[in-house]
Amino acid sequence: xxxxxxxxxxxxxxxxxxxxxxxxxxxxxxxxxxxxxxxxxxxxxxxxxxxxxxxxxxxxxxxxxxxxxxxxxxxxxxxxxxxxxxxxxxxxxxxxxxxxxxxxxxxxxxxxxxxxxxxxxxxxxxxxxxxxxxxxxxxxxxxxxxxxxxxxxxxxxxxxxxxxxxxxxxxxxxxxxxxxxxxxxxxxxxxxxxxxxxxxxxxxxxxxxxxxxxxxxxxxxxxxxxxxxxxxxxxxxxxxxxxxxxxxxxxxxxxxxxxxxxxxxxxxxxxxxxxxxxxxxxxxxxxxxxxxxxxxxxxxxxxxxxxxxxxxxxxxxxxxxxxxxxxxxxxxxxxxxxxxx
Amino acid sequence: xxxxxxxxxxxxxxxxxxxxxxxxxxxxxxxxxxxxxxxxxxxxxxxxxxxxxxxxxxxxxxxxxxxxxxxxxxxxxxxxxxxxxxxxxxxxxxxxxxxxxxxxxxxxxxxxxxxxxxxxxxxxxxxxxxxxxxxxxxxxxxxxxxxxxxxxxxxxxxxxxxxxxxxxxxxxxxxxxxxxxxxxxxxxxxxxxxxxxxxxxxxxxxxxxxxxxxxxxxxxxxxxxxxxxxxxxxxxxxxxxxxxxxxxxxxxxxxxxxxxxxxxxxxxxxxxxxxxxxxxxxxxxxxxxxxxxxxxxxxxxxxxxxxxxxxxxxxxxxxxxxxxxxx
Numbered sequence: 001x002x003x004x005x006x007x008x009x010x011x012x013x014x015x016x017x018x019x020x021x022x023x024x025x026x027x028x029x030x031x032x033x034x035x036x037x038x039x040x041x042x043x044x045x046x047x048x049x050x051x052x053x054x055x056x057x058x059x060x061x062x063x064x065x066x067x068x069x070x071x072x073x074x075x076x077x078x079x080x081x082x083x084x085x086x087x088x089x090x091x092x093x094x095x096x097x098x099x100x101x102x103x104x105x106x107x108x109x110x111x112x113x114x115x116x117x118x119x120x121x122x123x124x125x126x127x128x129x130x131x132x133x134x135x136x137x138x139x140x141x142x143x144x145x146x147x148x149x150x151x152x153x154x155x156x157x158x159x160x161x162x163x164x165x166x167x168x169x170x171x172x173x174x175x176x177x178x179x180x181x182x183x184x185x186x187x188x189x190x191x192x193x194x195x196x197x198x199x200x201x202x203x204x205x206x207x208x209x210x211x212x213x214x215x216x217x218x219x220x221x222x223x224x225x226x227x228x229x230x231x232x233x234x235x236x237x238x239x240x241x242x243x244x245x246x247x248x249x250x251x252x253x254x255x256x257x258x259x260x261x262x263x264x265x266x267x268x269x270x271x272x273x274x275x276x277x278x279x280x281x282x283x284x285x286x287x288x289x290x291x292x293x294x295x296x297x298x299x300x301x302x303x304x305x306x307x308x309x310x311x312x313x314x315x316x317x318x319x320x321x322x323x324x325x326x327x328x329x330x331x332x333x334x335x336x337x338x339x340x341x
Numbered sequence: 342x343x344x345x346x347x348x349x350x351x352x353x354x355x356x357x358x359x360x361x362x363x364x365x366x367x368x369x370x371x372x373x374x375x376x377x378x379x380x381x382x383x384x385x386x387x388x389x390x391x392x393x394x395x396x397x398x399x400x401x402x403x404x405x406x407x408x409x410x411x412x413x414x415x416x417x418x419x420x421x422x423x424x425x426x427x428x429x430x431x432x433x434x435x436x437x438x439x440x441x442x443x444x445x446x447x448x449x450x451x452x453x454x455x456x457x458x459x460x461x462x463x464x465x466x467x468x469x470x471x472x473x474x475x476x477x478x479x480x481x482x483x484x485x486x487x488x489x490x491x492x493x494x495x496x497x498x499x500x501x502x503x504x505x506x507x508x509x510x511x512x513x514x515x516x517x518x519x520x521x522x523x524x525x526x527x528x529x530x531x532x533x534x535x536x537x538x539x540x541x542x543x544x545x546x547x548x549x550x551x552x553x554x555x556x557x558x559x560x561x562x563x564x565x566x567x568x569x570x571x572x573x574x575x576x577x578x579x580x581x582x583x584x585x586x587x588x589x590x591x592x593x594x595x596x597x598x599x600x601x602x603x604x605x606x607x608x609x610x611x612x613x614x615x616x617x618x619x620x621x622x623x624x625x626x627x628x629x630x631x632x633x634x635x636x637x638x639x640x641x642x643x644x645x646x647x648x649x650x651x652x653x654x655x656x657x658x659x660x661x662x663x664x665x666x667x668x
Contacts (some may be wrong), residue, residue, distance in 0.1 A: 159392075
């Protein structure tokens with residue numbers, strides 16, 4: 001599969017009064033055409049910063065991208081001027097934000113906000129642009145769209161607003177859609193509607209999607225490949241089924257064990273002790289080491305990203321050829337012990 | 342039907358909020374947050390209360406703890422009317438029995454008080470201990486919820502979300518309550534921290550024989566922690582049953598849709614699953630539909646559903662409010 005977007009060794013830092021925050025370090029991945037890539041992690045792990053960097057939305061200062069490239073159609077987004085970025089944003093790459101309440105303009109009607117993309121990127125007049133806006137609203141499943149384009153965001157429900165956001169993002173048929181926690185603010189029945197819509201759009205328009213979420217259930221329903229992030233680094237990347245069936249990084253494994261499943265009964269949830277590290281002064285070695293039950297002496301040094309097979313990479317010393325244990329054996333043993341993990 | 346084992350009994354509880362008032366303060370329209378809800382919670386069990394945003398689940402919790410006065414109906418603690426007790430001389434005794442853990446650990450702790458004072462405040466108010474005994478009590482509570490006694494002199498902003506929620510739990514335990522209302526205690530926390538807090542709540546329940554009303558919108562977590570589960574839609578209970586029974590054999594069309602909408606973290610299951618996708622949004626509680634409130638989104642809706650409000654009926658330890666089931 002030919003990659004449409006390729007992120008190479010991306011590093012994003014923020015200079016604050018308290019010190020320099022290493023928000024994202026050494027993240028590399030590629031996105032294929034029509035592929036759905038999931039980026040999973042807890043708050044503060046750098047998943048949203050990664051997506052903002054792809055959109056060229058890192059505010060500088062305080063933000064800074066000291067190294068790394070984001071290649072899109074032969075050009076490096078990191079080096080682009082604001083004018084070049086504007087031509088891409090909303091046209092080739094667009095984004096759905098987490099909170100549909102605050103990401104729409106409250107003083108403009110939704111129709112006008114939608115029509116704006118057509119007027120800017122396609123040089124349309126206002127009239128035809130508004131007609132296109134109606135079409136877009138119809139496509140995302142909003143009933144009686146002709147009447148809705150003259151509504152203001154506050155007159156719509158959360159699910160409706162998120163549909164408007166999706167319609168806006170898809171207005172210029174982008175090649176890449178970045179969805180940053182698109183359903184976190186929504187109820188489960190509405191979440192199901194929105195995920196269904198995104199799945200269909202991916203199939204019909206073969207738009208590549210980067211889905212950023214902390215919900216492992218949502219990922220399981222839509223993604224082709226998953227990247228797990230922890231403390232600013234990609235710790236594991238694998239095709240969907242492989243990641244859920246054979247997680248190799250202790251963090252991925254614990255994360256999968258810590259969520260209750262509706263179709264199974266567990267006596268006790270596996271919890272991960274402690275909390276994520278402060279990215280102002282990240283631990284020198286593996287960032288997960290302080291919380292890892294399998295930590296070894298070598299983990300005080302930063303682990304390399306190792307390939308398990310062609311598609312599966314993982315950043316853990318357990319996978320090193322000199323490691324005395326393998327993750328498989330440790331995980332099986334820990335599962336046998338059961339109880340509190 | 343007063344039963345010795347029931348710690349909490351809620352009878353026909355109704356709570357309306359004034360939405361608009363006339364110039365002279367007369368209430369013109371109501372938000373019908375909770376309508377005619379009845380249930381009980383047995384000693385030592387966890388009753389899960391689930392539903393979507395705005396369905397009235399938090400209103401029930403806040404009414405039971407006494408933060409709101411019900412518009413109609415009553416809530417009983419071991420047979421005693423909670424709201425009558427709170428208005429009378431037994432207010433302190435009643436409040437001591439029922440405690441609450443709040444959703445947002447950032448907003449529910451006073452930023453100007455040290456953790457020790459936050460946990461000590463209920464001890465002072467109820468005059469449970471003084472001097473060094475009071476401090477020992479605070480330290481042991483901190484240890485019990487997995488924090489250090491040294492944390493007592495710190496302020497809330499020095500803690501992470503999960504730790505703050507532990508402080509909130511310690512505060513609610515400070516007065517030896519019998520019944521704790523957990524109002525979405527984990528929804529503001531990260532996945533790996535959620536499991537820590539849920540495990541802590543379960544340990545505490547076993548150790549002190551606590552009874553919980555666990556309010557949440559995360560159905561997988563509710564299934565994990567609850568003995569019985571009640572499902573709400575737009576201010577009314579639509580189904581109430583034992584946990585496994587409800588999840589394996591949901592009767593109400595809303596419960597069925599809700600369960601099918603929950604993503605399962607397993608690609609094998611998830612990619613082959615058939616979803617019931619509900620159309621549209623939840624109607625406004627200002628002006629709920631007549632009859633069954635779910636009928637506007639229900640795929641089985643019949644003419645009868647618009648005319649008659651279905652009542653919660655027992656079909657063998659499984660309560661459902663639906664005309665399809667209650668023939």
